Amino acid sequence: MEADPLATTLKPNVPLYSAQAIRGFSMLFSAIVGGLLMAQNLRDVGQPEAARKALWGSIGYTLLLLWLTSYLPNRVGGMWLPLVIGYAGAMGLEAYFKKFVLNWGDFPIKSIRKPLLICLAVTLPLVAALVYLLVIAGGPAGSPYPY
Incomplete structure (x- = not known):
């Protein structure tokens, strides 16, 4: 797979929230929280427009999935459905972030x-x-x- 020409390889000096933290917050709280953390990461690496898109995308994704899941029968939902929705949202955010920063693992981890x-x-x-x-x-x- 070829790297995106817009992607940057920044010096690893700015602490960022880890991919695991974003996945965990997206699953436990909501994809919006994961979007907030990702937006902060994107702002920290100098991508404010991408940060806005990540945040609004996570809000839209959450609202769309809430609307779609409202049509599911009660027995289909359950405790696992929000976890799956959050995880899928986090994976989308992670893929979006990798368009801008190729070496995410080289950055220090933010608390x-x-x-x-x-x-x-x-x-x-x-x-x-x-x-x-x-x-x-x-x-x-x-x-x-x-x-």
Whole structure:
């Protein structure tokens, strides 16, 4: 496979989020989070236009897949479907990034502490609210939820 002529081989001095980190965040949280991390990588290597495209592409991909999966029967979905969707989105982001940077593995790895704390700060209250609605507020008597 021939390399893209637009691709750059930059000096490995700027820390970037690793491909594994982007895959993990895409699978655990959403492809949008992976897109945010990838957009930051692209900005760090001097590709702001590509960063915008990566971010908007991940948002569009997530919305499209949410819409498409809404047509699946309930028994087809499950715990594995968001993981597969996130992984596929991350692989697309990774392929897009390789058009601009050929030697991704040569860059130092950026810490995932800050994005992880932000994702947990957003996700945990949402999960807590969902648990509250389903378990505490939606008790057996007059429950709007049949479970």
